[in-house]
Each structure stands twice: as C-alpha cells, then as structure tokens.
Amino acid sequence: MSTRYAIVLAAGKGTRMKSELYKVLHQICGKPMIRHVIDEIGQAQFSKTFVVVGHGAEDVRSCVGEDAECILQKEQLGTAHAVLQASRQLGGLDGTTIVLCGDAPLITHETIEKLVDFQERQHADAAVLTATLDNPAGYGRVIRSESGSLAKIVEDKDATAEEKRVREINAGVYSFNNRLLFELLGKVGNDNAQGEYYLPDVIALLVKASRKVLALKTEHFEETVGVNNRIQLAAAEKYMRARINRKHMEQGVTLIDPDTTYLSADCSIGSDTVIYPGTVVKGHTQIGSGCTVGPHTEIIDCEIGSGTQVDQSVLEDSWIGNDVQIGPFAHIRPLSKIHNEAKIGNFVEVKKSEIGSRSKASHLTYLGDATLGEDVNMGCGTITVNYDGKNKFATKIGNGAFIGCNANLVAPVTIGDGAFVAAGSTITESVNADALAIARSRQTNKEKYALKLNYRTNN
Template identity: 35%
Template sequence: MDNLAGIIMAAGEGSRMKSRTPKVLHRLCGKELVRYPVDLMTRLGVERIVVVVSPSNHEAIKALLGNRVEYAVQSAKTGTAGAVESAKSLLQGNFRQVLVMGGDSPLVQEGSVRRLIVGHLESAHQMSILSGVVQDGQGLGRIQRDQGSQRNVLGIIEDQLDEYRDSGEVEVNSGVYCFQGDWLWANLANVPANSGQERFLTDLAAIAVEQQAPVTAVPSDAAVEVQGVNNRVELARLEDVERQNIRERWMLEGVTITDPSSVMIDASVIIGQDTVLLPNTMLLGETVIGADCEIGPGSVVRDSKIGDGCRVTSSALEEAVMETGANIGPFCHLRPGAHLEPDVHLGNFVEVKESRFAAGSVMGHLGYIGDATIGANANIGAGTITCNYDGKDKHRSVVGQGAFIGCDTMLVAPVSVGDGASTGAGAVVTKDVPAARLAVGVPARIVDRQ
C-alpha cells in the first residue's frame, strides 16, 4: 500500500513464558511468532517494516529475519509507546500512515487488517484500532464507545482499571493500530508514564478524543484474532486453533484428510490436490507435497520435497527429496541429503543418508545406504550396508546402472560396483567390481559367472 510503514513491537521480555528463548521466537505451527506479522505486512504491501527489539533479543531476531526488515532498539522498559517511539528516527517525515502491530498475536488475519487500513484512509482519522468482540476479555483493554454514537471511540480502558466491565460480550483492543504519521509522532510525547515509567499506546485514543480528532475501532473478522501469547498455555491454545484452520484450508483446496484431529500440518507446508493424508501424519517445516500422493499413516515429513504420485507409508523424512512416483515404507527413514529419483522403491526398515537413488532402483528390505550413488534400475538386496565411515572420514560408494547387490553385502567405501555387476550374498566388497562381473566372498573376489 502506498506510503504506509509498519512497526512490529517485539522487545518484550515475555517473562511469563519462563524460557531462555525470547517470546517472539517461540513457534506456533512451526513458525516463529514474530514472522506472522512480518509476513502479513509483506502481503499487505507495507513499504518499510521496522521491528522494535530489545538489547537482549536483537541478535536472535536479526538472525531469523535478516534484511527483510529494519531494526530499532528499545533500550529501556518504556512500554508500547516507548517501543513505537524507538522507530521514530527511521520513519518520521517519510510516511503518511503507520501500521503498528505486536509481535505476539499470530492469528490476526490479512482481511481484517486490510479493512482497518482502508477504513482509516477513507475516514481520514488520526487513529484507527482493530478490535474484537469476545466472551472473555480478561487481560485485554475494553473499547469505550460514545453512548450517543456507538461509532465513536472515547478511549481504551485496561482490564485492571475497568470498573464497569460485565461478564458478557465485550469489545476489546487487539493491539493493532493505524495512525496518521505526523499526528502519531507529534503526540507520542503526550502519553503519560505510569509509576514504573512505562507509557502505553492505548492512551493515544483518549488524547485524540481530547483534540476532537475522531477515533474508530474496526471489529476483526474473528474473535480469536485479538488473542495474544503471554504464556505457554495460551501458545498451545492458539496453536490448536491455527492447526484446525490449516487443515480446513487444505481440505477446501482439494486435500483429503481422513482423520483431521490426528494430522499436524505446519504453517509453511504446501500440498497438492488429491493427496491423501492418513491418520497420525505430521507435515513439518518447509515441506512441499505434490498431487495424488498418499502420506501415512504415522508418517513424519520435515523440510522435504515429495513429487506427484508418491507414497510414504509409516516412514520419516528429514530434508529429503522424493521425485514423481517414488514410494517408501513402511518404516523407512530418509535422512538429510537422501534423494530418490522417479519410481524408486524402498521397502521396510531402509535408512538412507546423503545418497541418491537413480530412477527405477529398488531396495525392498532392511539396510543402510549412506554417502552413496545408486544407478538406475539397480537392485539392492536385504541387509546391504554401506560401510562409509572409517573412524576418521566418510567415503562414498557407487553402484552402477542395473547392478544387483546380493543380500547382506557390505560395501566398504570408497568402492564402486560397475554397471550390470553383481555381488553374492554376504560379500564384503573392499575393492572395485568391474562392470558385468560377479564378486563373492569375504573379502570379495571376482569370479566367473556360472
């Protein structure tokens, strides 16, 4: 949006989390809390985003967000008004409007904030507030409206100071604001400090009303949007809500989830149409699943890419790749660097690490393949192990196209088995096997085929 800057307040200690990790770096659905408002502002087209950090969490937040945003350091505990004031030198005089959000309210939706901004611009107000109507507003400031005109906001009354709040529905402040920039910078200094020298943005509503500058509050699309995270109970509660939202969104996009309550999908996961997720499946991190796949039951996929038409049965993947038509399981483990080309099949109890299986290769049963290259249409027998570590360094094994590796073969790296070559059952291969030859024995020796 034209001439709109954004401020994300992320300097709070979050002491109620009881954690050495800064609160805004705790994850909800696999995504750090502070990334939610950053991503939202980016989608809205905010031209310049400033994250307000503390001296203690600055480096950790910068390590996560990098150059996507700018940083302002709030050096003392001066409240939300002090947090915004920390960004003044970066933004004053450069932007007509300023959007302000907290770094700990991950469920605020783009549609609600877009309506807030559009209404703010159309009405030319100095301050606009995103509100929410909730059943339990404990800990949240109440929006005080003019009794004569419910459209006008008179102020925001904090929960502990609210003598007239009843137990029914209450309209509360979400902590999301849109300000006219010049007015904001001119009036921050007018916000009074409490006994602890903290100053709060909520007081700007009453200041605006005293100046006869109308303030508006725009209700959010859903009440849960106004809920923030102050402790791990609230984090878990909001995660439960967001996981249900994620599952419903993917089902509406054409993904079948046979037992939704048992399936976990992180916020950044992408899933293709007509894929089926079976019970107790977890899709985590930056995972991408193609179309027409079947994942589960009981599969865990983290930061991996799975192509169209794949099957992952009761197996685990970490930073691995499966191309079109590959299938694994049950009880396979693809560790980081595992790469299966089209139509590869791995059966039960196969572990793969830093290895590539070329198209059509097969390993049907129990074994370990590490630091290896397996050629197209090769057949790896049950019990095969690549002995890739010599106690000091790791070495690679190469199995050629169409090779046949007999059961219980030990490939002592570095070693290669040529195209079309074979090993006998129980062979311990310590030297290269030429193409189309047979190696048997301990240690393996080349023999003529019978």
C-alpha cells in the same frame, strides 16, 4: 494512496513463558511468532516495516533479517514509549502507520489491509481493531460513547468494575495518521497502575481533541489472540494449525483427520494428495499431487514429486521423485536423492545417497554415501560400509546391478553395470560390469561335531 508504514512491537522478554527463548521467537506451526507477523505485513502494501526490539535484540534481528528495520528500545517503558523509538525514522512524515504486536501471530494481511483501508476511506485520524469475547479478562476494554463511537480504551488493570463487564476488547492493532501519532506520543503520561506509557492513551488524546477515531470489529477473534504463556502458545498453535489445514483442504488435499495432522505454515501440497493421521510436515516441504502420506510420518524440508507413497517413515532435507514408494519404517536422512519409481522399503536407512530410477532397497538395508544407478536391486540386509572411524567413503553401483542378501560393500568400491554380488559376500574390491563377485568362506560341515560343543541343556 497514502504512504503506509508498519511498526511491530517485539521488545518484551516474555517472563511468563518461563523460557530462555525470547517470547516472539517461540514457534507457531514451525515458524517464530515474529515471522508470522512480518510475513503477513509483507503481503500487504507498506513502504517500510520497523520492528522495535529490546530483550534478545540480536536474535530477533537475525530472525527478521532484511524484511524490516529493527529499532532498539533500551528500556521497556510501555507500548507508547516503544512506538516513540521510531520517531527518528517516521516523525513528521505524512502517511498511515499501523502498529501491531509481535506476539500476536494470527493476524492476517487481509485484516491488516482492511483496517488501514477503513481508516483511510473514512478520513479518520485513527482506527482500532476490536473483537468481542465471552471472557475478556486480561484484555484492554473498548469503551464506547452513547452514540456508539469510540470514547476510550482502558487497560484491564486500570478498569473499573463496570468497565470490566464490557466484552469488546482492544485487539492491539492500530492504524494512525502518522504525523499526528508522533505529535501525540510525547504527550502520553504514565499515571497508571503499571507506571508505563500506553499506546491506547494516544486514542484518548485524539478523542479529547475531537479527532475522528474509528473502531473496526473483526469477526475472526482468533486473529487477536496474543501469546504470553505456554497455554496461550498452545491455543495459538491450534488456531493456526486449523487455518493451515483448512487452506490445504480447500485446495484439494484430503486430510483424513485434520485434528491430528500437523502442517507447517510454509509447506505446499498438491491436489488429490491424501494425508493420514499423525503426519508432521515441517519447514518448506513441497509435496506433489496424488501422493499418499502417513500415517505417523515426519517430513522435514523435502521436495516430493507426484504419485509418491510415504508410509510411517521419517524424511529429512531430501529430494524424492515421482511414484516412489517409501516405508513403512524407512529413514531418509539429509542430502539424499531418490529418483522416479524407486522403492525404499521397511527398515531401510538412506544417508546422503542417490538412488536411481526403479532401483529397490526393499528391507533391512543401509545406504550411506552411495550412488545407485537405475534398476538396481539391493538384497535384504545389505550394508554400504562407508566409515572407517575417521573418514567417510563412497560406494558406486551401476545400472542393473544385483546385490544379494546380507552383502557388505566396503567403500570406496564400485560395482559395475549388470554385476552380480553373491549373498553373504563382503566386497572390498571393485567389481567389473556383468561380473559375478563371491567373497565368502567355503562351507565346511563336520559331522557329529556339534555333540562335542556340549551347548545343549537338559530341561
């Protein structure tokens, strides 16, 4: 197999996005467009990947990381000029080079490999990915000869009225004989409406020299969708979301309503898990098998075991065990750890805390900077008072402890194994194992005194 290279064009600013964020950094299903392209290339067999950057070069470099070498295009003079920037790295080398756009995030590694294989098997000098559209306005047209072979590619702005009626469009993905590509790039002119050096003109030069140029029509039009504005961004998001959801359903996940389920490109979900409408799963979240999630739940970068139920809640950057029950209306904040069979109920907030197996905080509770052992019961309205205005302090609760309703545990404080904290207590000192702690004023009733307060009003 020949040596293969990939060049991704990502130098444009994207003025039609009307954004301070550079175009290729806009996200599709929770991941920047350029990352989608780079990650798909990474699944194919390429010796080296290059990204041509310009506007926002440092931000794009940071996003790409070590997965590709970035090359700066100081002036944006067209796609041919952009590819020419890689001449120092690739000029004169044998092999095959594929050129892709960083603002076309729906391309798959299967299609990338198919195009390169198609060119190499046919011993062609270039191959172009094409698609057929009902409304091709704005796209470069693929013009074929009478024999059906590729004659030229013409940009929409430069096309004649007859050429604009052609429905086969250039998808913007090319596979070239690398040595020949860089020999011809310097011969591309800019005599066109935009005054730019177009990469498709290399195809015209190859055809003129009677070189073998092929066109491979994809059956998956959505892979060719480019993003130049917010409308196209939303369309690409919709295509990507449908692809992601279909993949999970094929792997045994039930999505009650795929159209209202939003899963990130990098999440993983086990079989027999059921996702209800309005659920948003972000980042690298991992969800085990046999779970029930939603409706109207947001999960961000969490690891969730099997058999867990999350109902109408928000979970962030935390670890959740097996057979845990969360919600409705719970908030699991970052760096929390909830062990097997625990219960975090309605209107409970957990922040940077560890909840032991089978422990329960069923309702209206705040657990911040706390460590709970196993089989702990947290009564309704209990608060771990962890902040003094300057510093955060920890609360430790031992195995089998029972915390009564409306208790305040003023950290730093430790509640021993099996201890019992009476309802309504404000605990400021540690409680030994198996002890009963009561910290509340003795009740006093003053008969008829309410009449003196005169708080009643006459209707």
